Amino acid sequence: MNNSPYLRQAASVQSVMLRVLLALLPGIAAYVWFFGAAIVLQIVLASLTALAAEALVLHLRGKPLAIFLTDGSALVTAWLIALSFPPLAPWWLVVLATLIAIIVAKHLYGGLGQNPFNPAMVAFALMIVAYPQFMSRWPGTDAIDFATQWQIIFGLHANQTLDALTMATPLDALRTALHSTNATTVTVASALAHNPAIGLMAGRGWEWVAAGHLVGGLWLVQQRIITWHLPTAFLATLFLLAGLASTINPSEFAGPLFHLFGGGAMLAAFFIVTDPVSAATTPYGKLIFAAGVALLTWIIRSFGAYPDGIAFAVLLMNIAVPLIDMATQPRVFGHKKNGSNHHG
Amino acid sequence: MQLFDFNGGVTPDYHKEASTQSPIAVSPAPTFLVIPLHQSIGGTPRPLVSAGDRVLKGQRIGAADGDMSSAIHASTSGHVVAVEMRRMPHPSGLSALCVVIKADGRDEWIARQSFDYRSHTAAETRDYLRDAGVVGLGGAVFPTHLKMSPGKGDKLDTLIINGAECEPFITCDDLLMRERAEAIIQGVVILRDLLAAGRVLVGIEDNKPQAVAAMTAAVQAGGHQDMAVVAVPTRYPAGGAKQLIRVLTGIEVPHGKRSTDYGVQCFNVGTAHAIHEAINLGQPLISRIVTVAGNVAAPRNYEVLLGTSMEALLTQSQPLPDTDRLIMGGPMMGVSLPSKDVPVVKATNCILAGSKKLFPPPPPEMPCIRCGECATACPADLQPFELYWFSRAKIFGKAQEYHLFDCIECGCCSYVCPSHIPLVDYYRFAKSEIWANESEKAAADQAREQYEFRQLREAREAQEKAARLAARTAAGRAAATNALAVASDATSDATPAAAPVAKSATTPATEPAQTPSPQAALIAAALERARAQQVQPANTTNLTPEQQAEIAAIEARRAQIRAQAHPHLPPDD
Ligand code: SF4
Ligand code: SF4
Numbered sequence: 001m002n003n004s005p006y007l008r009q010a011a012s013v014q015s016v017m018l019r020v021l022l023a024l025l026p027g028i029a030a031y032v033w034f035f036g037a038a039i040v041l042q043i044v045l046a047s048l049t050a051l052a053a054e055a056l057v058l059h060l061r062g063k064p065l066a067i068f069l070t071d072g073s074a075l076v077t078a079w080l081i082a083l084s085f086p087p088l089a090p091w092w093l094v095v096l097a098t099l100i101a102i103i104v105a106k107h108l109y110g111g112l113g114q115n116p117f118n119p120a121m122v123a124f125a126l127m128i129v130a131y132p133q134f135m136s137r138w139p140g141t142d143a144i145d146f147a148t149q150w151q152i153i154f155g156l157h158a159n160q161t162l163d164a165l166t167m168a169t170p171l172d173a174l175r176t177a178l179h180s181t182n183a184t185t186v187t188v189a190s191a192l193a194h195n196p197a198i199g200l201m202a203g204r205g206w207e208w209v210a211a212g213h214l215v216g217g218l219w220l221v222q223q224r225i226i227t228w229h230l231p232t233a234f235l236a237t238l239f240l241l242a243g244l245a246s247t248i249n250p251s252e253f254a255g256p257l258f259h260l261f262g263g264g265a266m267l268a269a270f271f272i273v274t275d276p277v278s279a280a281t282t283p284y285g286k287l288i289f290a291a292g293v294a295l296l297t298w299i300i301r302s303f304g305a306y307p308d309g310i311a312f313a314v315l316l317m318n319i320a321v322p323l324i325d326m327a328t329q330p331r332v333f334g335h336k337k338n339g340s341n342h343h344g
Numbered sequence: 345m346q347l348f349d350f351n352g353g354v355t356p357d358y359h360k361e362a363s364t365q366s367p368i369a370v371s372p373a374p375t376f377l378v379i380p381l382h383q384s385i386g387g388t389p390r391p392l393v394s395a396g397d398r399v400l401k402g403q404r405i406g407a408a409d410g411d412m413s414s415a416i417h418a419s420t421s422g423h424v425v426a427v428e429m430r431r432m433p434h435p436s437g438l439s440a441l442c443v444v445i446k447a448d449g450r451d452e453w454i455a456r457q458s459f460d461y462r463s464h465t466a467a468e469t470r471d472y473l474r475d476a477g478v479v480g481l482g483g484a485v486f487p488t489h490l491k492m493s494p495g496k497g498d499k500l501d502t503l504i505i506n507g508a509e510c511e512p513f514i515t516c517d518d519l520l521m522r523e524r525a526e527a528i529i530q531g532v533v534i535l536r537d538l539l540a541a542g543r544v545l546v547g548i549e550d551n552k553p554q555a556v557a558a559m560t561a562a563v564q565a566g567g568h569q570d571m572a573v574v575a576v577p578t579r580y581p582a583g584g585a586k587q588l589i590r591v592l593t594g595i596e597v598p599h600g601k602r603s604t605d606y607g608v609q610c611f612n613v614g615t616a617h618a619i620h621e622a623i624n625l626g627q628p629l630i631s632r633i634v635t636v637a638g639n640v641a642a643p644r645n646y647e648v649l650l651g652t653s654m655e656a657l658l659t660q661s662q663p664l665p666d667t668d669r670l671i672m673g674g675p676m677m678g679v680s681l682p683s684k685d686v687p688v689v690k691a692t693n694c695i696l697a698g699s700k701k702l703f704p705p706p707p708p709e710m711p712c713i714r715c716g717e718c719a720t721a722c723p724a725d726l727q728p729f730e731l732y733w734f735s736r737a738k739i740f741g742k743a744q745e746y747h748l749f750d751c752i753e754c755g756c757c758s759y760v761c762p763s764h765i766p767l768v769d770y771y772r773f774a775k776s777e778i779w780a781n782e783s784e785k786a787a788a789d790q791a792r793e794q795y796e797f798r799q800l801r802e803a804r805e806a807q808e809k810a811a812r813l814a815a816r817t818a819a820g821r822a823a824a825t826n827a828l829a830v831a832s833d834a835t836s837d838a839t840p841a842a843a844p845v846a847k848s849a850t851t852p853a854t855e856p857a858q859t860p861s862p863q864a865a866l867i868a869a870a871l872e873r874a875r876a877q878q879v880q881p882a883n884t885t886n887l888t889p890e891q892q893a894e895i896a897a898i899e900a901r902r903a904q905i906r907a908q909a910h911p912h913l914p915p916d917d
Contacts, residue, residue, distance in 0.1 A: 003435075003769055005755030006675040006703035007356050007512065011717070011762040013710050067708055113711035113763075227716070276715040282727070332747045333350070333586065333724045334598030 013112075017072025019225055023216035024079055024271065030212040031083075034205030035139045038087035038149035043079055045091055046098045050078035053102040061107070073112055077101050080120040080271060084264055084311070085127070088137035088152045097123035117318045118278045124311040171263040171307045210266035217270025229286035230279060231269040237294035238265060245302065253302060263301075263308045268293070272310065278318050284328040285321075292317045345574055348594040350587045352723040353579040354756045356512050356676070358551060363515045363635050363643035368523055370647050371634075371660065373420050377445045377651030378430050378687040380416075381406040384479040385486045387413035393443060397424045402454040402628050405443050408474050414487040415477045418445055419630040419649035421452035433654065433672050433689055437682035445651070456626035461534060466492070469538060469623075476622035477629040477690075481614030482506060482517075482583075483673060485691045488615055494539045495604030502593055503541035504610040505532055507548040507555060508576060508583030511674025514694040516633040517613050519645045521548070521555035525562035528613050531620030532571065535611060543570050545592045546613075549582055550575040580676060581754045585610045587723055599750040614693075634688060636661040638671070639697040648688050654695055655684035663697045671696040675703065676755040710763035718757035718767060724750050728757035732767050735774035740781070743774050 031039045054074040058065050081097050105119035106112070128135045139149070150156075220226045238259050245253035259265060264272075273279060273290050280289035293313045300309020382388040389406030393399060399418040406416030422445045429439040461469045470489040478488040494500045505528075509517040521528060536544050546563070548556050553575075560573045576582055576591050589608050590596055597603045603610060614632065621627040630650055634657065637643040641662035648657055654670065671678040673694055688695075718728035726747055734743035748771060757767045 003766065003772075004671075004673075004675070004677050004679065005759050005768065006671065006678070006698065007759060008706060008764065009354070009356075009760050011760060012707065012764070013713060013762050016713075016715065016762050064708075067710065071710065073713075111711065113713045227720075276713050279714075281714055281716050281719065281729070329727065329746070330719075330725055332726060332750050333590075334596040334601070334750070335747070 013071045016225055017076050019223055020076050021079060023220045026215045027209050027212035030208040034208060036149055037146045041153060042082040042087050042094050046078035046082040046094050047075055049095045049098040050074040050102050053099050057103055057107040074102055077119045081123055083267055084124050086135060086137040088139050089134045090155055091153050093127060093131060093134050097127050100126060113277055115277055118275050118314050121311040121314045125315055128306060207261040210261040213266035213270055220270060226274045229283055230274045230290040233287040233290035234269045234273050234294045235260060237291040238298055241298045264310050268310045272314060280321050280324045282325055282328040282330055285324045288324050289317055348591050350590045350723050351725050352721045352756060354721050354759050355579055359513045360515050363637045363645060364518060366644055368519050368633060368645045368647055371652060371657055373447055373451060373649055374652050374656050375447055377419055378442045379651035380432060380440050380442045380689055382440055383690045384414045389413055389416050391427050391443060393424045395424055395426050399424060399445060400452050400454045402630060414479050415475045417477055417628040417630050419651050420447045421450050422447040431683060431686050433681055433686040435679045458626050459623045461623055473622060478618050478622050479690050480612055481618060481632055482612035483691055483693050491609060492538055495607060499540035500609055501542050501607030503536055503539055503544045504589055504592055504608055505546040505613055505616055506583060506588055506610055507546055507613040508588055510549055510580045510583035511676055513637040513696055514635050514674050516635045516645050516693050518552045518555050520617060520633050521613055522558050524617060525558040527620045528617045529562040529566055530624060531616035534619050534623050535616060539609060546573045547576045547588045547592050549578040551578040581723055584752060634692050635694040637696055639664045639667045639699040639702050650688060650690060652688045654686050654688055657688060658695055666699045667697045668700060669698040671698055707764045709765050712763055712765060715762060717760045721756040721760045723754060723756060724752055726751055728767050732770050735770040740774055740778050748774055
């Protein structure tokens, strides 16, 4: 017989994870609309791999399969990997990344709830270091048909024409232009003006994917799956930094909207920095954590060697989480901030 | 009036309508009453009657054991059949000393006399309330007379009357306020006068509009300018004393502090009613209102004589056939009872019949995903998942650092946790382990002190012996050689010369006091403790049954908490 409380809210890890998956759908829909169904193929690949890997490890660890396999956490990891990887990457890249995320980053650290690093970001960081050539296979908006996408993903396509079919992301395009040999004459404005990948605010199509993630993310806040702290601090910091830098030196630094709607900023704000297991948990801690991720992301984007630094930024901040949480313990009822009581 | 907010809290389904449809019913006096002597926080009252005695309704049958205790009375007239151990309404199913009365059906009162508190000193009034058995009826059963001292400057800023009643299902305060608002207010007047309170705030959750209206009317009818009835937002646990004080005054009383130090004191409406009956009517606390709800056909409130069997009471509300458990209190903080065959006591605000359908067993426990839902829900502003990690890993020092003892065990965290972790169980476990460690440590400290004292004595004795020996050898040597030796030489020689001698003298005897190591001290302390424990059974033969019961209750509670918490603990412990 259990003890009080005897009443429980009808919440479960499963329902939390399911709603996170649901919230990803608007972004995925925009993705398919602009870039074709390749992303769906990658999501399926990642999901199947994640479930198989999860089942295998759970079996080896002697954990109950039924409960943990259906908790949805592996699927969330899989979808996030698929959504942050280039959809035209070879099939084995996503499979390998998912295996690493589930087996190494999640279960070697103790499984659900125990991993100090965000599994999807561990996988992304490893893959971009190991296989940078495949991590740049982004589709252009002039959609290639699904059959061709299928051929590219499964390596059935002649390699020489591949470059013509893929296209750099807005962040990539900007970086390449600014860092090219005649960089002195290229400014942000000129680089973006002549680029077919650029749309209204950021990348053509990409801005709509980002908008989809924004919608899904706001729904998660409304559903109280995530709190406002992490996304707000992340987006605000990125906005301010980019705004400040682009005001001071508009020819060298991209503007805030470009940062928010190009690349994975929206996905990161609502779905990646919000991973409860590896993020800070106290209210102030969340603000510091997310602001830190944004700061590092902007630095890596602006000065680093990789086009999008979110994965590295998240992993670096993951290391600091225990410290942040310890330093930001909220005031306990009746206590002053320093832990002592009112009136001495 | 400005209201304040407390963080956290939850809004479960309240299920209060069912039991508020009919007025309070008077539960018929049973033939046999089983009245436990220990019904409040504090010492167990001494029995004043023995088998065969005739008692009147309201007669004192248990005298308060010192000031930290509260008296017990016969709930009806009749004969004492026995003073014996009976099962208590407690999850452990333990027995305690009870006075069993066979009612004579005449329900004959003692001579009732009101008590004019205005012509008595404060101390006399407090003693009167103690001897009238008045305790907090919100469920905590803290002796009321111990809360009757105003704070600094001999007056209180704000007296708070708690009619919030935030636990689902429970409606006894609601009905009491609806039906007996004037009597409650008369009790409030007494409290106000005794505590010299500047103002009185009656806090009632806004889901009880009828109670608010009745209480407001009673305040107005009495012309009390200094009293206000305040509807507070409905959110569990708004009826927690600390939370209600916060909502009404903005003051946060920290854990372990007296609220009077902050100029506030809080009493339950039922307690105010009991004070009115004791002081104005001369009737000690012999009955209370009990909600019977949950898995019953006719949920209702009853005025019940203390000592009535719960089974008899439950039957009146017709429990449904699939009832699988009985809970005393509400679904958030109540305790499961091991049997229906226990008496209604002063702490019984509600008897909740449960079923698998009403309170389904919790789904399997998952790992904590650090989602922070529990922290958002915690009214004490704790980080429940951190407390959980530390309690589970038995890092009790850390748990205390994270304010484990500020946890009021309200259950909000367990209620919201998507991983279905029975968080409160872990806190109960950790708290009981810390208490146990502390009392063990106290025992070990005492043993160590004794040991160190003995060591000191033995060392001193050895030293003295050595000194005597040294003096003797020194004397002999002095005699053998010529007397030219300087006095200082002799004394400086004495120690090194004496030490080996002393050692050889004591070695055959294997004195333990020699070169004691810290380990040896610890072992000795442990042995001492074991010895003390061995001695204990012999001692307990001299204990009164109630003392034995108390010891057994404490032990059983610890054992039970351990047993309940252990299945969840990692297997390696
Ligand atoms: S609500 Fe449960 S799962 Fe979430 S942080 Fe608290 S203990 Fe962990
Ligand atoms: S039981 Fe304790 S930790 Fe949990 S919500 Fe209540 S006060 Fe907070």
